[in-house]
Amino acid sequence: MxxxxxxxxxxxxxxxxxxxxxxxxxxxxxxxxxxxxxxxxxxxxxxxxxxxxxxxxxxxxxxxxxxxxxxxxxxxxxxxxxxxxxxxxxxxxxxxxxxxxxxxxxxxxxxxxxxxxxxTACLANEACGIPKEKFKTLPTESNNSCCTTESGCC
Incomplete structure (x- = not known):
């Protein structure tokens, strides 16, 4: 507001x-x-x-x-x-x-x-290489982490 x-x-x-x-x-x-x-x-x-x-x-x-x-x-x-x-x-x-x-x-x-x-949200999802559908799942709800060491985002 x-x-x-x-x-x-x-x-x-x-x-x-x-x-x-x-x-x-x-x-x-x-x-x-x-x-x-x-x-x-x-x-x-x-x-x-x-x-x-x-x-x-x-x-x-x-x-x-x-x-x-x-x-x-x-x-x-x-x-x-x-x-x-x-x-x-x-x-x-x-x-x-x-x-x-x-x-x-x-x-x-x-x-x-x-x-x-x-x-919170990742503001650079393109840089992280995270598919849009992953943003609907919290990291604690899956075995996948937000970023990988190769993505350069974290």
């Missing part, structure tokens, strides 16, 4: 609620402790240099059980971050600590925001 979409949705909501894909809800007393720009400059296993940019929201739970973040307040925080940081309309990535700090994509199901599990 892009930043413009959440800004469009917030004025239509009574409450801001986040739910994990497994059905568990982020406690209703969460705080948005950060909104920022996250950039990633990296090289993939095929040697291609890449740049990614995302708007980052960090959710945090405290023992502040009476806290409730209202849509107007979150919209204010977003607008302030755009003004002060020059945030562009990019995809939103949410950080939330469950067992460890997880990074999630954001979606909306018509009622609540959904924290969608992120997945």
């Amino acid at each position: 892009k930043l413009s979409k959440i800004k469009e949705l917030l004025p239509t909501l009574q409450n801001v609620e986040f739910q994990l894909e497994n059905g568990a809800f982020v406690p209703e007393y969460f705080h948005v402790t950060e909104i920022g720009i996250v950039t990633k400059h990296f090289i993939d296993c095929g040697g291609t240099i890449r740049n990614e940019k995302a708007v980052n929201f960090q959710l945090w739970n405290a023992d502040d059980f009476e806290h409730r973040l209202k849509p107007a307040k979150l919209l204010h925080i977003i607008n302030l971050s755009e003004e002060k940081l020059g945030i562009e309309d990019s995809e939103i990535e949410v950080e939330y600590q469950n067992d460890t700090i997880g990074k999630y994509d954001l979606d909306f199901n018509g009622e609540v925001f959904i924290l969608k599990n992120k997945k």
Whole structure:
């Protein structure tokens, strides 16, 4: 979900609620402790240099059980971050600590925001020589590894 979409949705909501894909809800007393720009400059296993940019929201739970973040307040925080940081309309990535700090994509199901599990992927499948059908199978589900020593990707 892009930043413009959440800004469009917030004025239509009574409450801001986040739910994990497994059905568990982020406690209703969460705080948005950060909104920022996250950039990633990296090289993939095929040697291609890449740049990614995302708007980052960090959710945090405290023992502040009476806290409730209202849509107007979150919209204010977003607008302030755009003004002060020059945030562009990019995809939103949410950080939330469950067992460890997880990074999630954001979606909306018509009622609540959904924290969608992120997945890793090979970005240079041509360089790795992996047939497309192998990408549907996790390495732990077969005896084949992702890359061979001859592929030059790993």
